[in-house]
Amino acid sequence: MKDSVQIAGAGLVGSLLALYLRRRGYPVQVYEGRPDARKTELAGGRSINLALSDRGLKALERVGLADKVLKTMAIPMYGRMMHDREGTLNYQAYGKDNQCINSVSRSGLNALLMDEAEAAGAQITFEERCHGADYQRQALFLENALTGKSTEATAEVSFGTDGAFSAVRQSIMKTDRFNYSQHFIEHGYKELTIPPGEQGAFRMEKNALHIWPRGHYMLIALPNPDGSFTCTLFLPFEGEPSFASLDTPEAGRRFFEGEFPDALAMMPHFDQEWEHNPAASMVIIRCFPWSRGRTAILGDASHAIVPFYGQGMNSGFEDCRVLDDMLEEGRSESWEALFERYERQRKPDADAIADLAMRNFVEMRDLTGDPDFLLQKKIEARFAERQPDKWTPLYSLVTFSPDVRYSEALARGKRQDQIMEKIMARPDIHEKWDSEGVMEQIRAAVQKQ
Ligand SMILES: Cc1cc2nc3c(=O)[nH]c(=O)nc-3n(C[C@H](O)[C@H](O)[C@H](O)COP(=O)(O)OP(=O)(O)OC[C@H]3O[C@@H](n4cnc5c(N)ncnc54)[C@H](O)[C@@H]3O)c2cc1C
CATH class of the missing domain: 3.50.50.60 (FAD/NAD(P)-binding domain)
Structure with missing residues (x-):
């Protein structure tokens, strides 16, 4: 027994x-x-929906559930769709060959x-x-x-x-x-909804994780099978702007009008949700x-x-x-x-x-709106495409490489950062970002490490 x-x-x-x-x-x-x-x-x-990726899928596969989850309840998200204040969109694929993370209902x-x-x-x-x-x-x-x-x-x-x-x-x-x-970060989060459009249509690109990066705060949205998006606003609890300072639906609405006007236009229940959905805290717990x-x-x-x-x-x-x-x-x-x-x-x-x-968090809220950061990602992706045996971007190590331990991913990410710091410092990097010279410099640096 x-x-x-x-x-x-x-x-x-x-x-x-x-x-x-x-x-x-x-x-x-x-x-x-x-x-x-x-x-x-x-x-x-x-949270109403969650991003399920390869590590979770590998664990589900062992009990024969990965395919079932993917087929019956997942919406693939192939990249980040960034929204600026004017509503201009900028798309960045998460990986290669249609690699994706999956929005699933919790x-x-x-x-x-x-x-x-x-x-x-x-x-x-x-x-x-x-x-x-x-x-x-x-x-x-x-x-x-x-x-x-x-x-x-x-x-x-x-x-x-x-x-x-x-x-x-x-x-x-x-x-x-x-x-x-136990450490509570200074930000909280509030969930808001973009309901489906006519006949259950998605009102934004369905197969992407949407991000409105705004420096110290940000909004994100993940798709749901019924055509809606669950949006999450990450904002400090205190200070200006904060959940404390935006303490009425009117104040919240004014803030959205300035920062996320395209999202607000798709939120008919904004006032009720702002008032009733709590600002929840986020905690990091370590123990041993x-x-x-x-x-x-x-x-x-x-x-x-x-x-x-x-x-x-x-x-x-x-x-x-x-x-x-x-x-x-x-x-x-x-x-x-x-x-x-x-x-x-x-x-x-x-x-x-x-x-x-x-x-x-810093990368999503501050850097996804930063042209130099986006260029760096582009260079890394180009090098990884040419030399996949020598370079896997950190995001892919964490998200799409379930056989690489998190600790190994972090260590490799730090080594790659050191290389990219030097590459981004090149005065000609904006014109020559995918030149043979740049690719060769990365190759040599990888070999040296
Ligand atoms: C805003 C937000 C977004 C997130 N997005 C993602 C994401 O995209 N992808 C991802 O991988 N993770 C995400 N997470 C993290 C994820 O939600 C958690 O890591 C995950 O839920 C942990 O699962 P768990 O079973 O350990 O704990 P929980 O999900 O907290 O489950 C604990 C269970 O135990 C029960 N319980 C609690 N106390 C007791 C008790 N005393 N006695 C008996 N039962 C009890 C609860 O009712 C619950 O059923 C997100 C978290 C947040 C807050």
Whole structure:
């Protein structure tokens, strides 16, 4: 008989983890704090749609779900469509050969993963909120949302996939030599909607991620299958302009008229949404270790990051895949030893994607509107096209290269930056950007490194 497993949190990562473990034959019980969103149609989580890319797809592929997700619920986005204040568009492909990221519904994907986990034999109990764990006994302390009744559940192994404010983590945090940091960035986000046009038509390019880069703040939009776009405004909480200073729909509208007039023109419900949709915060959480005894945390519970690389869910799915790789090796080791091996291997990658995500925020909001930055990307793409064995742009390493670890992607990105700094300093770079001389200089620099 395989060891019994219990999991706190049936979000994206918890549901996929349940499915992975069921496929290995472990009896799995999941406790989810919220009601079953498949029945109640609650807005699922914090963002309505998410960008799913190759790392997440690789993890889904292992359980035979990648194609199903792509065929039934994904809209491919092949590049960034930048909008300036005048509404002029500038398109930049994400990769080569039609490489794309995919807009998927958070609640739709979560529902599919829960369905599949249950079909594989996992038991999911809803409205059982975990408020702590005892790692010495693999106990989860639960409270029923309807009755208020407290119970204790035990199993041979416990997991916390209960998100950024994980109750399981908070319990193991109280142990000796547990390192923890939590940083709220100064920006918040507010979701707004561009509804479909006539007969469900998309009112902007469907197969792109739209960005309105404006320096210290930005607006982005991802397409939904019904022809609408979910827009997210990233803006500081305090200062000028900020969610605090734009505290009425009229003030919000004036701000949009100046900064994002083309988007505003497509938002008939702007005033209501500005008033009612909350300005939510974003947090970076780093901690270590990720396990105590036979209790481990995965996904946002162990590494919450800012959303600007579109990698939070993808990295959480990758957590499940990496752990599964280790189980696949079939070593005769204890769960304690397995978890220690897992967290030691995975932590540098979680730290790397946390750094990359923050860095991409600066790139998206400040640089995607900067002609020199766009030129640099063009040069990199040209060199990569000519010498694909010598250069993969950082974005592609992170997004389209699931066999390259995040830590390796970050290190390679830093080396490539050093080379591009010198290239961009050439006085003739604007006229000669795709000349043989420039290409040769990059080639020589790569060889030297
Ligand atoms: C604005 C925004 C945009 C984003 N965009 C992207 C993107 O494009 N691509 C991407 O890859 N990632 C994106 N992310 C990140 C992504 O949302 C998270 O990384 C991902 O949801 C983490 O999954 P999780 O299962 O670890 O945690 P969660 O999704 O937070 O799920 C946790 C689950 O546990 C439950 N739970 C919580 N506490 C308890 C408890 N005490 N007891 C029992 N159950 C509990 C919750 O109800 C939930 O079901 C975005 C995040 C934000 C905020």
